[in-house]
Amino acid sequence: MSVARSKSAELALWLERQITTGVWPINSQIPTEGEIATEHRVGRSTVREATRSLVNLGMLESLVGRGTFVRSKSPVNSLLASYLGQQPLEQVLELRSALEAEAAALAASRRTEEQLAALQHAVELAQVSPQPRRRTSQSPGEFHADVFAAAQAPLLSDLYRSVLVIIRGALDSGRLQPMAAEASVADHQQILSAIKSGDPAEARAAAAAHVDRDVTLR
Amino acid sequence: MSVARSKSAELALWLERQITTGVWPINSQIPTEGEIATEHRVGRSTVREATRSLVNLGMLESLVGRGTFVRSKSPVNSLLASYLGQQPLEQVLELRSALEAEAAALAASRRTEEQLAALQHAVELAQVSPQPRRRTSQSPGEFHADVFAAAQAPLLSDLYRSVLVIIRGALDSGRLQPMAAEASVADHQQILSAIKSGDPAEARAAAAAHVDRDVTLR
Numbered sequence: 001m002s003v004a005r006s007k008s009a010e011l012a013l014w015l016e017r018q019i020t021t022g023v024w025p026i027n028s029q030i031p032t033e034g035e036i037a038t039e040h041r042v043g044r045s046t047v048r049e050a051t052r053s054l055v056n057l058g059m060l061e062s063l064v065g066r067g068t069f070v071r072s073k074s075p076v077n078s079l080l081a082s083y084l085g086q087q088p089l090e091q092v093l094e095l096r097s098a099l100e101a102e103a104a105a106l107a108a109s110r111r112t113e114e115q116l117a118a119l120q121h122a123v124e125l126a127q128v129s130p131q132p133r134r135r136t137s138q139s140p141g142e143f144h145a146d147v148f149a150a151a152q153a154p155l156l157s158d159l160y161r162s163v164l165v166i167i168r169g170a171l172d173s174g175r176l177q178p179m180a181a182e183a184s185v186a187d188h189q190q191i192l193s194a195i196k197s198g199d200p201a202e203a204r205a206a207a208a209a210h211v212d213r214d215v216t217l218r
Numbered sequence: 219m220s221v222a223r224s225k226s227a228e229l230a231l232w233l234e235r236q237i238t239t240g241v242w243p244i245n246s247q248i249p250t251e252g253e254i255a256t257e258h259r260v261g262r263s264t265v266r267e268a269t270r271s272l273v274n275l276g277m278l279e280s281l282v283g284r285g286t287f288v289r290s291k292s293p294v295n296s297l298l299a300s301y302l303g304q305q306p307l308e309q310v311l312e313l314r315s316a317l318e319a320e321a322a323a324l325a326a327s328r329r330t331e332e333q334l335a336a337l338q339h340a341v342e343l344a345q346v347s348p349q350p351r352r353r354t355s356q357s358p359g360e361f362h363a364d365v366f367a368a369a370q371a372p373l374l375s376d377l378y379r380s381v382l383v384i385i386r387g388a389l390d391s392g393r394l395q396p397m398a399a400e401a402s403v404a405d406h407q408q409i410l411s412a413i414k415s416g417d418p419a420e421a422r423a424a425a426a427a428h429v430d431r432d433v434t435l436r
Contacts, residue, residue, distance in 0.1 A: 056271050076301040083294040084373075091373035098320035098374065102312060105426065155302075155309035156316065204426060205419055208323065 007042055011050035014040070019059055019070055029067045030060070058082065080162040089175060089217060092166045097211040099160045100144065104191055104207035105200035107150035115150035116196060122146050123192050126185045143188045147207070150195065167215065176215045184214065225260055229268035232258075237277055237288055247285045248278070276300065298380040307393060307435060310384045315429040317378045318362065322409055322425035323418040325368035333368035334414060340364050341410050344403045361406045365425070368413065385433065394433045405431065 018024045030036075033051070037044045051068060054060040058078030062068045072078035084092050111119070122143040148157045170176040178184075187210035194203035236242045249257075251265045258265075269286060272278040276296030280286045290296035302310050329337070340361045366375045388394040396402075405428035412421035 053271070053274050056274060074301075076297055079294055079297055083292070087373050091371060094320060094324065094371050095373055095377070098316040101319060101422070102316035106312065153309060153312050155305050155313055159313070201423055201426070204319070205423065208419070208422060 008046045008049040008053075011036075011040060011042060011046060012053045015050055015054055016059065019054075020073055022073075024070050026070050026073065028070050030070065032067065074158075077158065077162055080159070081165045084162055084166050085169075089166070089170055092163060093211075093215070093217075096160070096163045096167065097208060099156050099163065100147070100211045101204045101208040103148050103151040103153060103156055103160070104195065105204040106153050106156075107147050108195045108198055108200040108203035110152050111150040111195055115146065119143065119146045119150060119192050119195060123185065123188050126181070126188065143191075147191070147195070171215070175218060177218055178215055179213050184210075187213065226264045226267040226271075229254075229258060229260060229264060230271045233268055233272055234277065237272075238291055240291075242288050244288050244291065246288050248288065250285070292376075295376065295380055298377070299383045302380055302384050303387075307384070307388055310381060311429075311433070311435075314378070314381045314385065315426060317374050317381065318365070318429045319422045319426040321366050321369040321371060321374055321378070322413065323422040324371050324374075325365050326413045326416055326418040326421035328370050329368040329413055333364065337361065337364045337368060337410050337413060341403065341406050344399070344406065361409075365409070365413070389433070393436060395436055396433055397431050402428075402432065 015030075018030070024030055031039075033044050033047045036047045040047075051060060051062070055062055055068075057072075057075035058081075059070070059072045059075055060068050061071045084095075107115070107119075126143070148160055151157070167176065171178060187206070191203060191206045191210060194206050233248075236248070242248055248254075251262050251269070254265045255262045269278060269280070273280055273286075275290075275293035277288070277290045277293055278286050279289045302313075325333070325337075344361070366378055369375070385394065389396060405424070409421060409424045409428060412424050
């Protein structure tokens with residue numbers, strides 16, 4: 001019993017490493033139970049137990065008849081996203097505000113010249129062609145994503161990613177309404193100028209004021 | 219197989235409810251495998267599987283020869299605390315700053331007269347007898363705890379609780395040094411007066427400035 005348990009716990013650690021190191025990327029299909037059992041010289045029930053513990057953490061998803069797929073690189077991110085999904089949306093917006101304001105303050109004191117140029121580019125792009133925003137993206141070239149990059153704060157970025165899952169869902173379902181693109185650009189311009197002049201307090205205040213206006217509950 | 223799996227999943231949900239509803243409080247010992255098996259008319263292996271999934275989430279801890287104990291009311295809090303424990307301390311402090319600043323801002327716009335009185339009492343107590351602070355407590359009467367109470371933001375408070383676990387550990391081990399009690403009281407006075415005058419921006423700025431000074435890495 002204790003030997004079987006430690007074998008499956010060991011195998012679970014190996015599975016987790018394949019995911020966290022990126023050997024198995026997000027959304028990829030992992031090898032079959034039989035393949036893993038053969039490779040590690042363990043029984044299929046050991047593989048099943050190890051796999052199930054990662055399914056419980058939300059890192060893997062097993063689809064009947066289709067196989068097992070990688071869904072999250074970290075047990076915390078997936079659990080946090082599902083936890084945040086159960087909270088009132090107002091409270092998730094409060095957390096977003098906390099993270100954005102801190103990220104802007106850190107960006108003001110840490111941004112490199114390159115990161116500053118990326119932020120300026122994002123604002124200029126939006127000035128030239130303000131698009132009606134359907135979703136808050138985290139891709140480079142999007143202002144908020146670039147602020148988090150300039151903040152150089154991996155933990156805040158991690159939490160922000162989980163928050164974005166909820167915000168995007170609420171924008172898609174119409175529970176949240178984004179502010180007008182032109183007003184958003186003006187706000188971003190203010191945050192940018194505080195980050196540019198290296199004033200954390202001003203950047204924090206500008207980001208907090210913007211987030212309050214950025215999306216509204218219907 | 220699929221019947222056995224759904225039985226253990228059902229039982230895991232029942233175990234979780236016993237914990238989240240407080241029937242089994244934190245640190246209490248849960249009934250034995252045999253007792254639970256008899257009560258639910260399932261095999262002991264089903265109980266073992268269900269228990270293990272909660273152990274994996276950090277909600278239960280099994281101690282060999284002593285029994286199984288409740289360790290966390292939420293899978294997120296325990297996982298988050300262990301995740302935060304693996305992050306560089308600087309980054310945990312950044313998250314703390316984000317949460318404290320937002321809580322102060324919310325407190326400024328939401329505090330009731332009673333909560334304001336509690337905050338004033340906490341500051342006055344510290345003015346009369348400034349104690350060398352060994353730990354940041356979350357008990358009523360402690361300024362930071364009272365700010366979070368006045369913010370009326372359960373999600374931020376939840377995350378703050380997980381952050382405090384790390385901060386306390388770092389204060390105890392000497393990796394973090396608290397600021398002098400007198401300076402801390404002066405900072406709290408500033409945050410209080412912003413909360414009193416209902417100025418979220420000022421409260422946010424005062425809290426952020428205080429957190430930057432409050433504890434320092436050795």
